[in-house]
Amino acid sequence: MSQFPQQNQSPHQNEWIAPPLQAAPLGLTVQQAPVRTFVPPTEGERIWSNNITYFIGRIIDSGAFGTVYECVDEWGNELAAKVISPQSQTYEQVRAIWHAELMSLLYLRHPNITYVHAAFEFRDTFYIVMERCAMTLSAILLAPGLNGELWLPHVARHVLHALHFIHGSGYVHKDLHAGNILVSHQRDAMAPWKDPVWQFKVADLGISNLEGNIRQSGSIVAQWIMPPECLNHSEFGAVGRHVDIYHVGLLLLNLIHNKELHFGRQDILDGVPRQLAEAHSSPYAPAIARALRRHVSSRTQSAIELWREVSATAASLRSQQT
Incomplete structure (x- = not known):
């Protein structure tokens, strides 16, 4: 579990630095930006989205852009859940990476391209759930x-x-x-x-x-x-x-x-x-x-x-x- 750095933070720092408060008109308060914390899943954990529970299994693969876990949904589909890794990037940067890959998968639907079943954010962590291959x-x-x-x-x-x-x-x-x-x-x-x-x-x-x-x-x-x-x-x-x-x-x-x-x-x-x-x-x-x-x-x-x-x-x- 690690916190996302702020955009102007050194990648070697682990603590989130909230943006400075701006002066507000008299009688108004300025809300601090929420702390975003990357929480990767663990084997045996349950996560959920859109009223569907996903059961997380072992790690299948791990690379520069993310980690892939075995996953089964309530329909009994054997799936793979890809979790996008922060790699010292901000929450907004990671979200942009997740969104770009998701858009490619949704746009490029073909029988010989891996099929995406779901995509969601859970506990400040971005998931792409795809069919699992052998x-x-x-x-x-x-x-x-x-x-x-x-x-x-x-x-x-x-x-x-x-x-x-x-x-x-x-x-x-x-x-x-x-x-x-x-x-x-x-x-x-x-x-x-x-x-x-x-x-x-x-x-x-x-x-x-x-x-x-x-x-x-x-x-x-x-x-x-x-x-x-x-x-x-x-x-x-x-x-x-x-x-x-x-x-x-x-x-x-x-x-x-x-x-x-x-x-x-x-x-x-x-x-x-x-x-x-x-x-x-x-x-x-x-x-x-x-x-x-x-x-x-x-x-x-x-x-x-x-x-x-x-x-x-x-x-x-x-x-x-x-």
Whole structure:
């Protein structure tokens, strides 16, 4: 439990400093601003909003922007509750972050994007309650004996379908990596003995932007998936939706290598990811290599274009097996 700092307070201070009182006309009093206190939930706790109780479980994940907890509502839905972390920001700043992510989730509703069930403030703490997925693509890449090439067309179809919708709505995700691709298990409640249907979903729209609002320099992109144009846009081209195409190329490159690959800044500038794709024997390698070209103008231009290449390759492989 911690108090939000005031806007002009040092991030190293923990105490809320109320704004100074202003002079008031005779006979009137000035009300002090309320103290806002961040209160994260604990395992086993109940919280509520809109007359619905949510039962908080264990922590699933934690990152720079928040912590995600297992959660079940009174309807019996298995959910995930994301709590936005203050990170030494003011109450108003945290609320703005929460509101921006919520608006993206509400606007970008698609079968291959994680679905938001509720969003609310409880005890000065901001929640986004979403569907809970079974695992991430990272977990699949860590599985022993993985044959990523078999998974590739299914992952590509779902992720690129979501991406086509995101781009068509004028947004860029900017943070597509294996940890942000979730695996949803859709079960039949009337036939629970049946195997679940697997579906891949794009998650974490926290740093997504309208394409026209993206800064060409200093745009927020995770260091380990930094595309060339974010390192040198004057040489490689403008920062925009092609960032997401490059990120999908990295995802698919991981799948044909059956593991998560990591590249440094110089690797990206030298085109090492594309070179690895070109040297691979997978039938999908040429499409992946085009998605990983350093220069934006030479890269695959859209999600549907990349899907058409992957789909054609998958169809060719099926025809060879019959």
